[in-house]
Amino acid sequence: MESILPVIICGGSGSRLWPLSRATHPKQFLSLTSEKSLLQMTLDRVSFLSQNPMLVCNQDHRFMVAEQLRSMDINASHVLLEPTQRNTAPAIALAAMKAQEAGEDPLLLVLPSDHVMNDQVAFAKAICHAAEFANDGMLMTFGIVPTRAESGYGYIHTGLELSDYAYVIDQFIEKPGQHLAEEYIQSDDYFWNSGMFLFRASSFLKELETYHCEMYAACLNIMHTQREQSEYVYFEQEAFQQCPSQSVDFAVMECTFISAVVPLDAGWNDVGSWESLWDICEKDKHNNVVQGDAQVHDSRGCLVKSEHRLVSLVGVDDLVVVETSDAVMIARKDQTQNIRRITEQLEREGREEHLTHRQVVRPWGKFDSIDKGERFQVKHITVMPGEKLSLQLHHHRAEHWIVVSGTAGVTCGDDIKLLSENQSMYIPIGVTHSLENPGKVPLELIEVQSGAYLGEDDIVRFEDRYHRM
Numbered sequence: 399m400e401s402i403l404p405v406i407i408c409g410g411s412g413s414r415l416w417p418l419s420r421a422t423h424p425k426q427f428l429s430l431t432s433e434k435s436l437l438q439m440t441l442d443r444v445s446f447l448s449q450n451p452m453l454v455c456n457q458d459h460r461f462m463v464a465e466q467l468r469s470m471d472i473n474a475s476h477v478l479l480e481p482t483q484r485n486t487a488p489a490i491a492l493a494a495m496k497a498q499e500a501g502e503d504p505l506l507l508v509l510p511s512d513h514v515m516n517d518q519v520a521f522a523k524a525i526c527h528a529a530e531f532a533n534d535g536m537l538m539t540f541g542i543v544p545t546r547a548e549s550g551y552g553y554i555h556t557g558l559e560l561s562d563y564a565y566v567i568d569q570f571i572e573k574p575g576q577h578l579a580e581e582y583i584q585s586d587d588y589f590w591n592s593g594m595f596l597f598r599a600s601s602f603l604k605e606l607e608t609y610h611c612e613m614y615a616a617c618l619n620i621m622h623t624q625r626e627q628s629e630y631v632y633f634e635q636e637a638f639q640q641c642p643s644q645s646v647d648f649a650v651m652e653c654t655f656i657s658a659v660v661p662l663d664a665g666w667n668d669v670g671s672w673e674s675l676w677d678i679c680e681k682d683k684h685n686n687v688v689q690g691d692a693q694v695h696d697s698r699g700c701l702v703k704s705e706h707r708l709v710s711l712v713g714v715d716d717l718v719v720v721e722t723s724d725a726v727m728i729a730r731k732d733q734t735q736n737i738r739r740i741t742e743q744l745e746r747e748g749r750e751e752h753l754t755h756r757q758v759v760r761p762w763g764k765f766d767s768i769d770k771g772e773r774f775q776v777k778h779i780t781v782m783p784g785e786k787l788s789l790q791l792h793h794h795r796a797e798h799w800i801v802v803s804g805t806a807g808v809t810c811g812d813d814i815k816l817l818s819e820n821q822s823m824y825i826p827i828g829v830t831h832s833l834e835n836p837g838k839v840p841l842e843l844i845e846v847q848s849g850a851y852l853g854e855d856d857i858v859r860f861e862d863r864y865h866r867m
Contacts, residue, residue, distance in 0.1 A: 402529065402596070403475070403504040404444040405493045408437060408455035408463060408511040409483055413738045413752070414671045417725035418703070422754040426512040427462050430675055436512045438466055443515060444507065446522060450475040452497065453511075454489040457481050460630060461761040461864070474629050481635035486593075487649035488641050491606055491617040494599035496631065505532050506602070508595040508646075514678055516665030527563045528596040528660045536656050537597040537605065539567070541589025543663040547579040550670070550735060552591035552647070554659050567657045570647055589661060593668075595646070602650065609653040616641035627865070672718040672734040676701040690721075699731065723756040723766075761864040762787055763840070775852045779833075781806075781841040786834035788862035795849030795856060797825040799833070804841035807834040830860065 408426050419425040426437045434442070444451060450473050455463050457479040467474055478492055490508055497504050507525060515521055528538040541554045550573055557568035570591065574582065582588035607614040620641060623634035651657055667678045679687040679701070686694050690704035692711070699716040702709055706723050716731045729737060741752040757766040762785035766778040781787070781804075789809065799808065799822060806817040809832040810825055816836070817823060825831045827849060835841035 402447050402507050403449045404451040405506050405508045406451055406453045406511050407489055410512055413741045416737050416741050417722045417727050420754055440511050452476050452493055454478045476631050477629050478631045481638050484641050484643040485645050487644050487646040490646055494603050495621050497599045503600045505598055510593050514667045514669055520664035524660050524662045531658055532596045535601045536658050539659050540592045540594045540662040541659040542592045542666045543661055544583055544590050547583045549576045549579045554589045554591050556587050564658050564660050567659050570652045605650050605654045610649045613642045673731050725751050775847040777845040779843050779845050781835040783835055783838050788859040789832040790857050790859045791830045792856045794851035795847045796827045798846040799823045800844045802842040804839050805837040806841055807836045
């Protein structure tokens with residue numbers, strides 16, 4: 399089989415898995431069904447291919463991507479960083495253009511980063527079948543063999559049979575009503591639309607130029623702004639914002655006459671809701687899924703996930719209960735598709751629980767907001783070995799750092815010190831400061847902020863190794 403370049407799209411937000419999934423930490427980076435995240439499971443899935451994967455992700459998520467790649471000892475060919483979201487068609491077009499830069503024209507296996515698939519052998523066979531037609535210039539997709547009358551998925555209606563395992567696509571169908579879904583499940587001519595593709599880079603770009611020339615031109619313009627740093631590829635935000643936002647289905651696949659579908663029966667699940675997660679998780683004798691510190695009595699068909707506190711369910715059926723450090727969500731299992739209404743309401747009210755967890759990942763480590771009042775905030779900060787926060791100052795707050803464990807290299811104005819356990823440093827308002835971990839173990843400290851304004855945007859950076867100026 400010809401060499402295939404995996405292209406993994408990591409731009410989703412996964413709002414239907416709130417409160418676990420947030421805008422700053424979406425579901426592809428979460429460990430939901432195993433110790434590995436959904437992204438890491440996707441990387442495992444393509445490990446049999448010879449080429450290092452290319453990833454496309456939100457620029458703000460680049461350090462989570464880097465950490466998850468590092469923990470698996472995987473090198474990406476490139477990580478394309480989107481300064482703003484423009485849906486899947488531009489993401490795939492930029493990946494195709496980047497893949498062609500070395501004068502090559504590879505087959506691209508385009509995969510979402512947040513799906514689950516249990517049968518690796520069936521997946522690999524489907525790729526081999528699709529490659530036969532992709533080599534001849536066709537745009538191939540993979541149709542999931544449906545297991546139920548699902549009204550929440552798009553469908554593919556097949557036409558002419560090309561072989562025992564490939565069909566011309568007759569029609570893409572948006573999410574149908576329940577009645578139509580029940581009709582489709584009775585036919586062998588309908589498959590769920592998986593959002594996975596295999597095609598030659600040039601074939602996709604030619605069809606994009608034909609059917610959406612404005613997007614094609616905008617992507618060429620974006621590529622002219624690219625800046626590489628190691629495997630990361632940055633693009634100018636202004637050029638990105640000029641690009642139309644559209645899915646690959648609408649921009650290309652529903653327009654082209656050279657598309658075909660290969661059926662795939664590999665235990666696929668898009669983990670698009672808590673109900674979907676319940677479907678694929680191991681259950682007790684009463685069909686309950688219990689994760690974390692939770693007790694369930696006289697209850698059936700429930701999913702309960704606790705991250706910090708004991709959660710108890712008594713005498714309830716078919717509920718989803720999810721507890722995090724700053725939110726508790728309770729829903730009927732058949733209503734979990736509507737959780738996004740809660741995140742939309744949080745956004746309208748100007749709250750932050752849909753955006754970020756109490757614990758926030760940073761390129762140098764993480765921090766946990768322990769307590770907060772009108773003029774104070776307390777954080778537990780972890781700085782990983784060898785990492786350093788930016789040289790910065792704050793106009794509206796002072797900070798007091800107390801080292802709990804490890805060694806802290808502290809710059810405060812002209813004063814440079816090494817602090818060890820139980821030692822502290824006061825950072826006055828308006829004073830330039832920085833913090834680093836010169837040691838070989840994580841640095842743990844408590845930060846007490848005080849002042850009139852405690853927002854994360856009260857930062858003036860002068861130097862930053864992570865290019866966040």
